[in-house]
Amino acid sequence: QTVVTQEPSFSVSPGGTVTLTCGLSSGSVSTSYYPSWYQQTPGQAPRTLIYSTNIRSSGVPDRFSGSILGNKAALTITGAQADDESDYFCMLYMGSGIVVFGGGTKLTVL
């Protein structure tokens, strides 16, 4: 079974830029996988940030952007703020009605 891969952890300085990635254990991520990104803080339900590769969900600041970089989907945070410290999950549509989440990236802002 194909695994969706994410960096387990990442750190960024306040005001800095960070790019989190979402890949496949076998193959390349393309727009056909409709990559989406979710932010989750402890004890809260996930919040949708990005869908269909690069469309920001309503109310999401424009410092969050999505793209395809090489063979992976990417979430870039430009000008990181303290309250961006969260877990970030990507999700891919694998076809035939199946979706798979990545294992998540714990982002530290320090």
Added chain:
Amino acid sequence: QVQLQESGPGLVKPSQTLSLSCTVSGGSISSGDSFWSWIRQPPGKGLEWIGYIYYSGRTYYTPSLKSRLTISVDTSKNQLSLKLRSVTAADTAVYYCARDLHHHFDYWGQGTLVTVSS
């Protein structure tokens, strides 16, 4: 604004059936533009997609749970339901319902913790 609210027992004994409901408000489960999903998250771990259902009753399940899982919909109550049979401690998780609008989840319930323990 679509809202989803999960409900059900917070404690289930091993080998029994976990049953949850999700009530949708602010939108119709029969609208035809969405699938309605269940997602879970074991304590301290990542998200796992369980499955989803269309208002017509068409379902898609994650392969690892398919043999124990039933997702159903009651359009008259604007609800979807989850039944997971023969549970073990590994099924302990926060269970979320969510709306899938064209391959992404745009609305989520607040989640409900279900603990499997004797």
